[in-house]
Amino acid sequence: MATDNLTSTPTLMQNQTAEPALILSLNNVEVIYDHVSLAIKGVSIDVPQGAMVALLGANGAGKSTTLKSISGLLRPERGLVTRGEVQFLGQNIDALAPQERVKLGIVHVLEGRRVFEHMTPDENLVAASAVRGTRQDMLRNKDMVYSYFPRLHQRRTAQSGYLSGGEQQMLAIGRALMTQPKLLMLDEPSLGLAPFLVAEIFDIVRRINNEEGLSVLLVEQNAIAALEVVSHGYMIENGRVVMHDSAEAMKKNPDIQEFYLGGTEGRSFHDIKHYSRRKRWLT
Structure with missing residues (x-):
């Protein structure tokens, strides 16, 4: 009796080592401002579909510039991608204008909670919905935003x-959600907020990621808060990615613990000041 070939090629169900699809990929990206100042140098970052990834680093490290290279907001600041490429869903988007990137599904929540202060939260959400979608989409998306941010619903008719700063940050994220994004990029959402508000907002973003399948790229100086909600992180220093690992591994890294997670007890200011010259990941 003939027997089945038991050594045939494994099916997709059997292949457990396949890499997740990428929604965003930066490959060796270099950005120059005013044709002179080199801001980021050979930055490579991957964001898998449906993942939450953090880009960490000190002020001025190049985190915001990296986000602007993705959203297309470099040109108003006289910045230019001079090397490498940015791919979104497998498409090179370097030549696309910012509004075209929004239509593809990229949304960038800028640092500083930039909302229309003279308008109500409800009016802010409606204005953001004009980017894409129908009236039915707008109503459905507004209900979704209010379900995640009930505090905004309570204040929906206020100017x-x-x-408060936390409510404005919620509104900035809510406006971004009104564009029906596939990738949400948050630039320093914890800036100037009390720790309990940071925890609340990050928990809501994690819920949105889990329940809506929305990919998130989070730029933060607050490594403690960021590494609690993301799956992977990149550390950027002086315009270069110097570390990439899982969030758990980064939390356990002694250099990250010492200089980003507050474990500097017993260290002198002189040691901390010269940390960049001796950190182990550059040796």
């Missing part, structure tokens, strides 16, 4: 300029 946005009178909202």
Whole structure:
């Protein structure tokens, strides 16, 4: 009796080592401002579909510039990608204008909670929905935003300029969600907020990621908060990626613990000041 070939090629179900599809990939990206100042140098970052990834580093390390190279917001600041490429869903988007990138599904929440202060939260959300979608999409998306941010629903008729800093950050994220994005990029959402508000907002973003399948690229100086919600992180220093690992591995790294997670007890200011000259990941 003939027997089945038991050594045939494994099926997709059997292949457990396949890499997840990437929604975003930066390959060796270099950015120069005013044709002179080199801001980021050979940055490579991958964001898998449906993942939350953090880009960490000190102020001025190149984190915001990296986000602007993705959203296309470099040109108003006289910046230019001079090397490498940015791919979104497998498409090179270097030549696309910012509004075309939004239509593809990229949304960038800028640092500083930039909302229309003279308008109500409800009006802010409606204005953001004009980017794409129908009226039915707008109503459905607004209901979704209010379900994640019930505090905004309570304040929906107030003037946005009178909202608290945390409420304005919620509104900035809510406006971004109104564009029906596939990739949400957050630039320093914890800036100037009390720790309990940071924890609340990050928990909501994690829920949105889990429940809506929305990919998130989070730029943060607050490594403690960021590494609690993301799966992977990149550390950027002086315009270069100097470390990439899982969030758990980064939290256990002694250099990360010492200089980003507050474990500097017993260290002198002189040691901390010269940390960049001797950190182990550059040796």
